[in-house]
Amino acid sequence: MAVIRDMIPPFELYQPAEIDDALRLMDQYGDQGWVLAGGLDTFDWFKDRIKRPQAVIDLAAVEEIRGIAAGADGGLEIGAMTSLTDVADHADVQGRYPLLAEAAGLVATPQIRNQGTLGGNIVQDTRCWYYRSGWPCYRAGGNICYAATARSMNREHCIVGASRCVAVNPSDTAPALVALDAEMVVASSSGERTFPAADFFIGPDIDIERMTVLEPGDLLTRIALPAPWEGARWYFEKIRDRKSWDFSLVSVASMLRVEGGAIADARIVVNSIAPFPVRMTAVETAIRGREPNEETGQLAGEIAIEGARALRHNDYKIALTRNLVKRSIRDAA
16 A cells, blocks of 8 residues: 655656647656646645656646637537636536536535636546555556455445446546537647547446546547537436535436427436446437436436446445436436
8 A cells, every 4th residue: 555645756847838838748758747737636646656757747827728618509618727616607608508517516615626627527537545545456557456355445436337447437527528418629749639528438348547538648628518408408416425525426417308398308427336427328218208207217217227236335326326317307407
C-alpha cells in the first residue's frame, strides 16, 4: 500500500496558452506528461505519490477551450475547461438542457464546482480505493482485482459491466451527457476526432487501464450538445452517503419525448454501477409507445436490473437501480 506523504514529487510545470502548444508538450512527454485541468483529482494522486509525472501541462491559460457558445444546428458547445459552476448556472444550459445543469450542480460542493471543470469531471479516473492507494491491481498493471476477492470491501463497486476490474465510473455529468446524445471533441497532433458520448467511455474488456477512449496525446477540448428535444421530459437523481462532497452510489439521467400521452423516444442512463455510464437500451425499447406512469416505471425498473450481479457488500445497488429507473420515468419533469 502507498505511504501518504505531505510533499508532492517534483515535476516540470508548463502553462501553454494555445491548444497546439499543449498538444506539442503532450507528444513530447508521452506517458510521462500529465494534463492538469481543475486539479482536484490531480492533487490527490500527487499528494499520495501514486502518480509521479516528469511534466505537468496546465491548461488554465488555454482560453479557446473555456466557455459556452452556440453550436451547430441549434445546439450548444461547452469548452472542456469551463467550470462546473458556469455550466450549472448558465442560462442556456438551465433553459434548454436542465438535465445537464442539474447534474453539474450536484457535483461535490460549491467550492469544488468553482474550481472543477466539465472536462475534468468527464475524464476523471475511478475512485476505487485499492487502485488509488497504490495496490498493484489489474488497472494499475498488476494481476489481481483486490475489490473482487472474498474478503474485499466493495460497497461502491460494480453490479454490471465488470471484466476482471470491478471499479465504477465516478462522473456525475457523464450520464446526463450520454442521455443528451452529446458528442466529445478530441484534439491531437494528428487532427480532431468526434465521439458520441455513449462511445467515449469504455470498459475494462476494451482496455483495463483506461476509462475513456483518450490515448496519450489526446485532449478533450469541447462537448457539443445537439438541439434539445422539443418539450422533452427529464429526470436526474444522485444517491450518495452525504448530501455534499460524496461521489454517487447510483445515479440516473433520463430524457423522454412524449407525444399524445405516450413515450415516443427515450434515453435512460445509469452510472456508478459499471466502469462506464450504462445506457439502458432494453428499457428504452420496452417503454416506447407506453404511458409514462407507475406501471411503465415498474416494468422499466425490472428490465434495468436483468443480469445485475452483486458483490459481497453492494447488493443494495440492485434495488437502487431498479427504483431510480422507475422514478426516472414516472416522475420525469
